[in-house]
Amino acid sequence: MQMTQSLIHITLIGAGNVGYHLAQQLSNAPVAFDAVFSRNPDHAVEVAAMVHSKGINHFSDIPEGSDLYLISLADQAAEDFIRIFKPKSGVVAHTSGSLDLAIMHQTMRPHGVIYPLQTFSRAKPVNFDAIPVCTEASDTNTLLLIDKVAHFLSPDVRHINSAQRRQTHLAAVFACNFTNFMYVAAADILKKHDLEFDILRPLLxxxxxxxxLMDPWAAQTGPAIRGDQNIISTHLEMLNDLNEYKQLYRLLSTLIENRKESEKQV
Incomplete structure (x- = not known):
């Protein structure tokens, strides 16, 4: 198969949450899915049906001749796959926030990265128009293809290198994953006292x-930045039977207090 201006042939490797949403978003783009590969045959068939393709779950069934092999797997699985994947033609790209572009040299093919900076859950619709898609490639011609597919996903396409992408992914873990665990802690505290989490939703x-709208530090509020030691002490006492959350509360309060003090000295 040869890439044309009107149609790009893609084989999707992986049908988890990210692969599911990538396929869904690309289903109306000028692309043709040659196959959807997943070790989970049900996922392969489900995602393939969305893009009018075939689901496969055997490595040997991955077709030759696609323009793009898009690897959407968890990092360790992606590394393992890349180590053994040697297509005869096409571009190979992964969607990871943390894997280096250089790992793709093992495929012996032009390669790149298409990293959508978003958290994905299978059942939750995603507005790709608001998602930055970070791209990188082994050479200029390959970047043209990578960017073309990225623009099918989102109008916000950004060129960042592997080091910048890893730092972005690290920042995203703080901003999203760790923040969500704070909601878990809040829900646990409320549930312990027969309160529903939805009481916090207007606040959130x-x-x-x-x-x-604001710089994150400028938006910081709460007892720690106010220096309200009475409230902090009361809260710590209230957490005596939730020791891990007590330690977390103390650590975060100290970090905020230290940041406030260092800002004064600048």
């Missing part, structure tokens, strides 16, 4: 509105 909505 306001927080996210501020976070989108």
């Amino acid at each position: 909505n306001e927080f996210f509105t501020k976070a989108n």
Whole structure:
């Protein structure tokens, strides 16, 4: 198969949450899916059906001749796959935030990265128009193809190198994954006292509105930045039977207090 201006042939490797949403977004783009590969045959068939393709779950069934082999696997699985994947033609790209571009040299093919900076859950629709898609490639011609597919996903395509992408992924873990665990802690505290998490939702909505409009440090509020030691002491005492959360509360309060003090000295 040869790439044409009107149609790009893609084999999708992986049908987890990221692969599911990539396929869904690309289903209306000028691409043709040659196959969807997943070790989970049900996932392969499900995602393949969305893009009018075939689901496969054997490595030997991965077709030759695709323009792009898009690897959407968890990092360790992606590394293992890349180590043994040697297509005769086409471009190979992964979607990881943390894997270096250089790992793709093992495929012996032109290669790149298409990294959508978003958290994905299978059942939750995603607005790709608001998602930055970070790209990188082994050479200029390959970047043209990578960027073309990236623009099918989102209008916000950004060229960043592997080191910058890893730092972005690290920042995203703090901003998203760790933040979500704070919600888990909040829910645990509320549940322990027969309260529903939804009482916090207006507060969270306001927080996210501020976070989108203001510098994060300028938006910081709470007893630690106010230096309200009475409230901090009371809260720590309230957490005596939730020791891990007590330690977390103390650590975060100290970090905020230290940051406030260092800002004064600048």
